[in-house]
Amino acid sequence: MGSLDNGSARINNQKANGLASILAIGTALPPICIKQDDYPDYYFRVTKSDHKTQLKEKFRRICEKSGVTKRYTVLTEDMIKENENIITYKAPSLDARQAILHKETPKLAIEAALKTIQEWGQPVSKITHLFFCSSSGGCYLPSSDFQIAKALGLEPTVQRSMVFPHGCYVASSGLRLAKDIAENNKDARVLVVCCELMVSSFHAPSEDAIGMLIGHAIFGDGAACAIVGADPEPTERPIFELVKGGQVIVPDTEDCLGGWVMEMGWIYDLNKRLLQALADNILGALDDTLRLTGKRDDLNGLFYVLHPGGRAIIDLLEEKLELTKDKLESSRRVLSNYGNMWGPALVFTLDEMRRKSKEDNATTTGGGSELGLMMAFGPGLTTEIMVLRSVPL
Numbered sequence: 497m498g499s500l501d502n503g504s505a506r507i508n509n510q511k512a513n514g515l516a517s518i519l520a521i522g523t524a525l526p527p528i529c530i531k532q533d534d535y536p537d538y539y540f541r542v543t544k545s546d547h548k549t550q551l552k553e554k555f556r557r558i559c560e561k562s563g564v565t566k567r568y569t570v571l572t573e574d575m576i577k578e579n580e581n582i583i584t585y586k587a588p589s590l591d592a593r594q595a596i597l598h599k600e601t602p603k604l605a606i607e608a609a610l611k612t613i614q615e616w617g618q619p620v621s622k623i624t625h626l627f628f629c630s631s632s633g634g635c636y637l638p639s640s641d642f643q644i645a646k647a648l649g650l651e652p653t654v655q656r657s658m659v660f661p662h663g664c665y666v667a668s669s670g671l672r673l674a675k676d677i678a679e680n681n682k683d684a685r686v687l688v689v690c691c692e693l694m695v696s697s698f699h700a701p702s703e704d705a706i707g708m709l710i711g712h713a714i715f716g717d718g719a720a721c722a723i724v725g726a727d728p729e730p731t732e733r734p735i736f737e738l739v740k741g742g743q744v745i746v747p748d749t750e751d752c753l754g755g756w757v758m759e760m761g762w763i764y765d766l767n768k769r770l771l772q773a774l775a776d777n778i779l780g781a782l783d784d785t786l787r788l789t790g791k792r793d794d795l796n797g798l799f800y801v802l803h804p805g806g807r808a809i810i811d812l813l814e815e816k817l818e819l820t821k822d823k824l825e826s827s828r829r830v831l832s833n834y835g836n837m838w839g840p841a842l843v844f845t846l847d848e849m850r851r852k853s854k855e856d857n858a859t860t861t862g863g864g865s866e867l868g869l870m871m872a873f874g875p876g877l878t879t880e881i882m883v884l885r886s887v888p889l
């Protein structure tokens with residue numbers, strides 16, 4: 497049996513002097529890539545649903561308007577053949593799905609975490625906390641966080657927590673909690689790991705579940721991580737400072753978006769009312785945060801990291817906030833290249849924002865703006881909003 501050092505000795509209970517920042521980002525994708533143009537044929541073929549011609553045409557129409565051009569998946573046709581209940585609508589298939597998730601979730605998450613640690617460039621022993629943020633990949637004990645900590649060689653005293661299962665805003669919750677930990681514990685370094693695999697909710701198309709048909713048109717697999725800490729060492733390179741984060745629940749909107757784990761796997765409903773609820777409430781939800789930025793009358797003076805929930809959601813935010821076309825480009829690119837990966841999609845968008853800023857020779861990681869808003873939406877309806885400060889490039 498290995499010996500334990502005293503973890504509390506490594507964590508200084510003094511508060512940090514400054515605000516927390518994201519110090520590194522890393523992403524990972526599964527090997528199978530499917531182009532959106534091919535997806536209706538692929539999806540109806542592998543689910544043995546080609547006879548549902550009208551539904552397939554509807555699915556094709558949705559795919560064409562989705563803003564997605566490709567997405568990645570761990571689910572192979574062999575996995576489906578070995579577990580036919582996965583594609584038999586309403587058949588019990590939770591065991592088969594869980595077996596795949598148990599193996600594939602840590603694998604992809606570890607790949608993203610290793611890239612993040614490599615970019616950070618510090619010894620893994622400096623990681624004091626690990627947050628695993630997921631809706632699909634944590635339903636076993638010990639959970640994915642344990643497997644990730646073990647594979648990365650984190651200290652046995654690393655403080656592990658699960659942020660589970662918040663749907664699409666889970667990464668934002670994880671980053672907000674990491675900020676609180678980092679600012680309240682000098683020298684804390686929090687590894688935030690997000691991973692979602694849609695094998696949890698991959699079903700044959702059904703006329704009774706059009707909300708899930710929408711999900712199949714836009715959702716994809718991915719993993720993304722960030723390291724969060726305050727008072728950076730000279731060898732650490734902050735990417736975005738996390739200025740202030742919070743959550744707002746939009747009252748009486750819980751029927752717009754929901755999910756349940758059943759014997760048939762995860763099912764969910766994406767109701768059309770979601771868009772109207774966001775349209776009616778987004779400005780109110782943002783009001784306090786915008787006041788804090790001092791940019792209430794100059795919304796194009798901010799940069800935006802918006803969870804790419806769907807093409808219509810990005811369009812809606814652009815219209816409601818009266819943003820110029822370039823402002824939500826990072827979200828559109830992530831949606832286009834990978835689909836909506838739930839939690840990881842937000843971290844991919846942070847990564848895309850800094851990548852594009854460098855490519856454009858912008859003066860900051862926020863495309864030239866100093867302050868920005870990170871926004872994610874999910875069941876509740878819950879809105880997670882964080883003010884970010886970019887760093888000079």
Ligand SMILES: CC(=O)CC(=O)SCCNC(=O)CCNC(=O)[C@H](O)C(C)(C)COP(=O)(O)OP(=O)(O)OC[C@H]1O[C@@H](n2cnc3c(N)ncnc32)[C@H](O)[C@@H]1OP(=O)(O)O
Nearest residue numbers: 557561562663664706766767768805806807808873874875
């Ligand atoms: C998981 C989480 O926690 C958080 C999340 O991010 S959840 C995901 C949130 N995203 C969404 O809900 C998707 C948002 N919607 C969109 O992006 C777009 O509406 C879309 C790409 C789905 C379709 O594009 P559009 O411009 O609205 O096209 P539109 O022609 O109106 O709709 C296409 C078809 O889909 C149907 N449709 C669209 N949204 C629907 C919905 N939510 N429920 C049922 N049907 C829907 C329309 O009725 C239409 O059907 P017909 O072609 O048979 O008439």
